[in-house]
Amino acid sequence: MTPLNYTLVITGAPWSSQAPQSALAFARELLAAGQRIDRVFLYGEGVLLASALATPPSDEVNWPKRWAGFLADNAIPATVCIASALRRGIIDDTEQARYELPGNNLLEPLGIAGLGEWVEGNVKSDRVIYFHGSN
């Protein structure tokens, strides 16, 4: 079977939706099945998965950290939508400087960029799969 390329879009936030967990389970299965992931795109409430400051109690899973580990281990690019991120206080050092904010919190290895990266996935990936919250 020829492997397919996937873009995964997560729009549900950790702790108010199951979207990050479902997406991670799906992503692991894709790789285990020899499929490829072009990019993970966080949009809407999903950008909260990119907060380096999320600190759940120690007996709970830290979903941002777990996702970041998966992305780093498998060298999968991940993008946070800039408009969604700025609205919700997910900030990298560039945006911190631009808006003169008191801090930044973008979790590595994620990057902030525009919807153009989602458009690219929409054009180039064989499949674009969405993980929504409970809106």
Place this chain on the structure above:
Amino acid sequence: MSTLIIVDQPPYGNWAGREALDMVFSLAAFDQPAALLFTGAGVNWLRKQQAPDAIGQKSVEKNLSAAPMFGVEEILADAASCERFGLGPEQLVSGVTLAENLQDVMNAHSNVAFAG
């Protein structure tokens, strides 16, 4: 290759619909064919003379009216949902096409995505 973005959320209460609109505008800005379909409570996006100032929000009518300028090909409304929400043709903003068969609409696009 065309993308249909489906909005099934009402216009105020969360940002999923607005962010879906941004997705459609981005596709159009990158010259990718894109269309919008409003269904369920989402058809309330298409109601004329919205006045959300009292709840501290901006009207989505203005956002939506920019769609043709961005090159969004079509704005569709699910006819059955319009009927359910009491939206007759005279209550709808201009430039909206009523769709009777959603399956046909979805089949006409290569990618279909729901807003949040």
